[in-house]
Amino acid sequence: MARILWYSSEDRIKQSNMFKFIGFVNRRFSLAIQEYDELYHWSVRNISDFWAAFWDFAQIRCSSPFDCVVDDVGKMPGARWFEGARLNFAENLLRYRDDHSALIFKAEGRPSIRMTYRQLYDEVAGLVISLKALGLKPGDRVAGFMPNMPQTIIAMLAATSLGATWSSCSPDFGIKGVMDRFGQIAPKVLFTADGYFFKGKPVDCLERVADIVPQVPSLEKVVVVPYVNSKPDISGIPKAVRFDEFKTASTDTEVEFIQLPADHPLYIMYSSGTTGLPKCMVHGAAGVLINHLKELMLHTDVKREDVIFYYTTCGWMMWNWLTSALAVGATLVLYDGNPFYPDEGALWQMAQEEKITVFGTSAGYITALRNTGLIPKEKYDLAALRTLLSTGSPLSEEGFAFVYDAVKANIQLASIAGGTDLNGCFALGNPMGPVYMGKLQCRGLGMKVEAFDEDGRPVIGRQGELVCTAPFPSMPVCFWDDPEGAKYHGAYFDTYPGVWRHGDYIEINAHGGVKIYGRSDATLNPGGVRIGTAEIYRQVEQMEEIADSVVIGQDWKNDVRVILFVRMAPGFELTESLKQKIRQTIRVNASPRHVPAKIIAVPxxxxxxxxxxxxxxxxxxxxxxxxxxxxALKNPEALDCYTGIAELRTD
Known part of the structure; x- marks a missing residue:
């Protein structure tokens, strides 16, 4: 049994939204549920009852109620959710209109900027007037090529209040990366900043935008947000106008939120695109809203008084997830820049100053922070911090230990896992339950997640494919430009008909926790035995000599052999003795099958x-x-060093 790192206190349990929801369910259905595990199993056995109960618990705003929760709980794909309901996503996120802080924006080396819920509503109202005058209507696409700043959220809320579909990517994307995405969906309006800051230096966006706009003939307006410069020169960009000149000055204008069906397209999200053009996943308004609120309110225990931060760009689904916390009335902290600038404590200084209660980041950041030697709890006042979220890749046991040793002992570490495909999580945190070393606390409520073995049978305590065997509201409504649904079906349902295959390799434990072993399509198979890459990364990333690594399985002599590529830390070389040390560490702490046949240094x-x-x-x-x-790669030139390696042509 894995070591328990944290228990929730009795007081914290009873004050949690999860505990209150259990009481809500017990009263409505005359049940006697006491523990999370009971609630989870009830939720996946009674899918319609669960989602209907949570709809009411979350007080989702709609002008017409749904006629049924889901038309066919045995149909996947194709199940229809909340038919008959009419609602607006932006209206749910703008339900508060007071002087409570809605957004805190922190950019590199600049003082924080604050915006109240009242100010946020007024900013959205002014932009709605301008977009409406432009002729924006339900179904039109609005794209954002923006940093993680307030104007991005304002633009998204204004667009979706009118029923337009929002899609965004990070401003560090190159021209082809942007065109591969926005070029497919034909947006009517593009919001962009003039640039952004990274490691203290301004990075221009307008030159790329000037090249992009002529290639997207659907664009009728390009709205430029001044950020790097107060008055950027936009003369070289067709159809461009500055944000402050485009937005109407609002004078207590009421936003008319267009009421739309539950499955009306809200977001278009993108796959990574490393095997061709990115897949364009269309997500419906009600599905995203109810699933995000379930994860925020119940699994993350976010309340009105919380200050929640996630280190993300607008090209990652965690931006969409974070933004939904506005529906809870919490304060969102937005950060633009390098997380280690001007030093490794940048985000923790911000956490201290803004009294962040929920701090979200990636496993990669935790590993990089650990390698700097910084002990945040010794330098910063983190009294307000109660939850740390980690996602993006599996967090190693050493990463878990670092959080409790170096950040805070009394903290809920919620490692969470899901994906852009569902705009949410399959496994995540439980404020009522313990945190086990190296484990995600639980499967998400209403998500019938199982691990399938090689024969497609569910297993406990063994590694297998992550699957979901019942539909859930935040499944994509469709893929863009996929009228017959062939791309959609091929992405998730070809392997197990009627079952969502997610592509992760996991183990579900007897206590309900989940361990992620990496992507199943990258799973190694030496000698016919499946092993996850995360098990090797865990051993290698502990070593001071290694800065980074990547593991593959090379097809070799009718079998597969494990190849480990390493980027050396400054001052170290890959000697034969270090190779032996790496192999021995992996052999002892993982297994002999995990030991790489070749270890090769790469730049x-x-x-x-x-x-x-x-x-x-x-x-x-x-x-x-x-x-x-x-x-689709951040550093595509890095691939060049993996070709023609003589050592990989020998035993």
Whole structure:
């Protein structure tokens, strides 16, 4: 049994939204549920009752109620959710209109900027007038090429209040990366900033925008937010206008929130695009709203008095997730810049100053922070902090230990996992339950998640494919430009008909916790035994000599052999003795099957724009297969060093 790192106090349990929801369910259905595990199993056995109860508990605003929760709980894909309901996503996020802080914006080296809920509503109202005058209507697409700043949220809320569909990507994307996304969906309006800051330096966006706009003939207006410069020169950009000149000055204008069906397209999200053009996943308004609120209110225990932060760009689904916390009335902290600038304590200084209660980041950041030697709890006052969230990749046991040793002992560490595909999580936190070393606390309520073995049977205590065997509200409504649904079906349902195959390799424990072993399509299979790459990364990232690594399985002599590429830390070389140390560490702490056949030093490790290692792209390069879309990578030039390696042609 894994070591328990944290227990919730009795007082914290009874004050949690989860505890209150259990009481709500017990009263409504005459039940006697006491523990999370009981609630979870009830929620997946009674899917319609669960989602109907949470709709009421979350007080979702709608002008017409739904006729039924889901038309066919046995149908996947194709189940229809909340038919008959009419609502507006933005109206639910703008339900508060007072002087409570809605947004705190912190940019590199600049003082924080605050915006109240009243100010946020007024800013949205002014932009709605301008967009309406432009002729924006339900179903039109509005794109954001923006930093994580208040104007991005304002633009999204204004667009969706009118029924338009929002889609965004990070301003560090190159021209082809932007075109691969926005070029598919034909947006009518583009919001962009003139630039952004990174490591203390301004980075221009307008030159790229000037090249992008002529290639997107659907664009009727380009709205430029001054950020790097107070009066940026936009003369070289067709159809451009500055944000402050475009937005109407609001004088207590009431926003007319267009009431729309539950499955009306709210967001278009994108796959990483490393195997071709990114898939464009269309998400419905009610599905995103109710699932985000479930995760925020119940699993993260976010309340009105909370100050919640997630280190994210607008190209990652965690931006969409964070933004939904406005519906709870919490204060959102937005950060633009490098998390280690001007020093490794930048985010913790901000956490101290803004009294952040929920701090979200990636496993990669925690690993990088650990390698700096900083002990945040010794330098910063983190008394307000009660929950730390981690996602993006599996968090190692050493990462768990670091959080409790170096950040705060009395903290709920919620490692969470899901994806852009569902705009949410399959496994995440439970404020009522303990935190076990290296484990995600629980499967998400209403998500019938199982691990399938090689024969497609559910297993407990063994590694298997992450699947979801019943529909859930935040499944994509469809893929863009996929009229027959072939792309959608092929992405999730070809392997197990009627069952969502997510592509992660997991183990579900007897106590309900989940361990992630990495992507199943990158799972190694030496000698016919499946092992996850995360088990190797966990051992390697502990070593001071290694700055980063990537693992692949190379097809070799009718089998698969494990190849480990390492980027050395400054001052170290990959000697034979270090190779032996690496192999011995992996052998002792993982298994002999995890030991790499080859360990090779490389100058760089390739990552997607969302900072995920691209194991399959590396494998393709090694095996002289094409990588179809290098523009989906943050550092595509890094792949060049994986071709023609003589050592990989020998035993």
């Amino acid at each position: 760089e490790i390739p990552y997607t724009l969302n900072m995920k290692k691209v194991e399959l792209a590396v494998k393709n390069m090694v095996q002289n297969k094409p990588v179809l879309n290098k523009d």
